[in-house]
Amino acid sequence: xxxxxxxxxxxxxxxxxxxxxxxxxxxxxxxxxxxxxxxxxxxxxxxxxxxxxxxxxxxxxxxxxxxxxxxxxxxxxxxxxxxxxxxxxxxxxxxxxxxxxxxxxxxxxxxxxxxxxxxxxxxxxxxxxxxxxxxxxxxxxxxxxxxxxxxxxxxxxxxxxxxxxxxxxxxxxxxxxxxxxxxxxxxxxxxxxxxxxxxxxxxxxxxxxxxxxxxxxxxxxxxxxxxxxxxxxxxxxxxxxx
Amino acid sequence: xxxxxxxxxxxxxxxxxxxxxxxxxxxxxxxxxxxxxxxxxxxxxxxxxxxxxxxxxxxxxxxxxxxxxxxxxxxxxxxxxxxxxxxxxxxxxxxxxxxxxxxxxxxxxxxxxxxxxxxxxxxxxxxxxxxxxxxxxxxxxxxxxxxxxxxxxxxxxxxxxxxxxxxxxxxxxxxxxxxxxxxxxxxxxxxxxxxxxxxxxxxxxxxxxxxxxxxxxx
Amino acid sequence: xxxxxxxxxxxxxxxxxxxxxxxxxxxxxxxxxxxxxxxxxxxxxxxxxxx
Numbered sequence: 001x002x003x004x005x006x007x008x009x010x011x012x013x014x015x016x017x018x019x020x021x022x023x024x025x026x027x028x029x030x031x032x033x034x035x036x037x038x039x040x041x042x043x044x045x046x047x048x049x050x051x052x053x054x055x056x057x058x059x060x061x062x063x064x065x066x067x068x069x070x071x072x073x074x075x076x077x078x079x080x081x082x083x084x085x086x087x088x089x090x091x092x093x094x095x096x097x098x099x100x101x102x103x104x105x106x107x108x109x110x111x112x113x114x115x116x117x118x119x120x121x122x123x124x125x126x127x128x129x130x131x132x133x134x135x136x137x138x139x140x141x142x143x144x145x146x147x148x149x150x151x152x153x154x155x156x157x158x159x160x161x162x163x164x165x166x167x168x169x170x171x172x173x174x175x176x177x178x179x180x181x182x183x184x185x186x187x188x189x190x191x192x193x194x195x196x197x198x199x200x201x202x203x204x205x206x207x208x209x210x211x212x213x214x215x216x217x218x219x220x221x222x223x224x225x226x227x228x229x230x231x232x233x234x235x236x237x238x239x240x241x242x
Numbered sequence: 243x244x245x246x247x248x249x250x251x252x253x254x255x256x257x258x259x260x261x262x263x264x265x266x267x268x269x270x271x272x273x274x275x276x277x278x279x280x281x282x283x284x285x286x287x288x289x290x291x292x293x294x295x296x297x298x299x300x301x302x303x304x305x306x307x308x309x310x311x312x313x314x315x316x317x318x319x320x321x322x323x324x325x326x327x328x329x330x331x332x333x334x335x336x337x338x339x340x341x342x343x344x345x346x347x348x349x350x351x352x353x354x355x356x357x358x359x360x361x362x363x364x365x366x367x368x369x370x371x372x373x374x375x376x377x378x379x380x381x382x383x384x385x386x387x388x389x390x391x392x393x394x395x396x397x398x399x400x401x402x403x404x405x406x407x408x409x410x411x412x413x414x415x416x417x418x419x420x421x422x423x424x425x426x427x428x429x430x431x432x433x434x435x436x437x438x439x440x441x442x443x444x445x446x447x448x449x450x451x452x453x454x455x456x457x458x459x460x
Numbered sequence: 461x462x463x464x465x466x467x468x469x470x471x472x473x474x475x476x477x478x479x480x481x482x483x484x485x486x487x488x489x490x491x492x493x494x495x496x497x498x499x500x501x502x503x504x505x506x507x508x509x510x511x
Binding site for chain 1: 465466467468470471473474475477478481482485486489490492493496497499500503504506507510
């Protein structure tokens with residue numbers, strides 16, 4: 001019994017069908033808990049006022065935006081090395097979710113930046129990096145759409161994802177070099193001095209877990225759709241051939 | 243290999259090869275900028291390195307889809323794939339040919355256009371140096387993008403969408419090198435980073451591009 | 461309702477757009493999943509009948 005057993009599409013469909021309802025419920029409960037806790041039961045920050053409540057969506061969305069790309073990278077590598085179709089389809093399924101998370105991160109950042117920094121948009125390293133990440137998602141999804149043969153598309157997008165990851169990291173450092181910014185330091189870390197206090201940290205962690213669970217649910221759901229779409233395509237091709 | 247390089251160069255320079263086109267495009271973009279931002283010399287001088295870099299980058303982009311598309315259409319790409327020369331080498335040669343017919347001429351034309359934009363006198367050398375070091379990376383990244391989209395009927399627009407985000411680090415360091423050079427600031431960091439990007443792409447991207455071409459020819 | 465002071469529009473806007481985007485994403489994913497499942501089922505039935 002190894003993890004590769006789940007790479008069998010049939011097995012994946014069985015397990016994901018069994019897991020998905022429970023996981024969705026758990027994701028919903030966690031997400032609602034985190035957001036309600038953060039929104040209604042945390043005090044205002046002495047500097048940022050009520051805008052501090054945006055942290056409960058901004059930070060989790062930003063975390064998942066990069067997390068989604070990382071998941072796509074791993075799935076692409078698995079596809080290129082072990083040729084499991086589920087892996088390639090999971091990478092495809094992750095992209096729109098990651099893109100939405102990036103969009104949420106950018107939007108909440110802009111809305112937050114307006115009262116705090118006095119501007120909607122600053123060409124500031126983190127914001128700029130996320131904008132670039134957004135462009136990477138767009139290109140990746142466009143390539144999936146453009147290539148007709150699913151295996152070719154999976155191969156090409158996997159190569160793009162790997163090369164893109166290298167360039168995304170490069171861009172991150174290039175942008176840091178280009179402009180040092182206004183952005184707050186790390187919100188959550190083990191040792192940093194510039195660290196949000198515990199009243200904010202707990203609901204924030206719950207929100208992050210909620211967003212992560214939501215991400216997993218959506219990827220499972222969308223992967224199931226992709227597997228079905230693939231099977232439908234195969235059946236139709238067989239019918240035409242007959 | 244040398245035969246391939248010479249063939250590509252000859253094809254590019256021949257009429258309709260698009261050799262002069264990217265230079266003309268570079269000139270037009272540079273001419274249009276003052277119409278957009280106003281003729282005031284100080285402003286132009288300040289943005290000149292960035293505009294020239296951006297113009298060079300877009301001119302490069304213009305001819306990218308020719309790298310593999312024509313060979314794909316007349317079947318010579320299949321011949322190259324079955325020839326004893328490794329695909330990685332073919333990609334590197336084609337990127338080199340692209341650079342020799344776009345990046346290199348752009349580098350030599352850039353100072354003249356810098357004159358139009360009122361570039362500071364100290365900036366010309368750095369501008370040329372940054373373009374000379376940086377444009378090979380643009381050609382190599384472009385060859386990778388062209389390899390990804392070679393099988394597509396209307397790949398041109400998609401190619402831009404894929405390649406432009408990959409150009410970000412090169413553009414940042416290249417324009418920064420030219421700007422700092424013009425303003426007399428220390429230039430070592432962007433210089434080294436730009437050279438590092440070019441060398442890194444030259445070492446690694448031919449492999450990725452060759453893999454993409456093999457997939458597309460399958 | 462909590463008092464958000466002068467930042468009411470900011471905070472509500474951020475939450476509102478986030479929740480709207482998430483709902484759209486979930487909606488699209490679920491709808492496409494259902495549609496694909498239905499189409500696949502129809503196709504499978506047809507394939508079986510035709511042998």
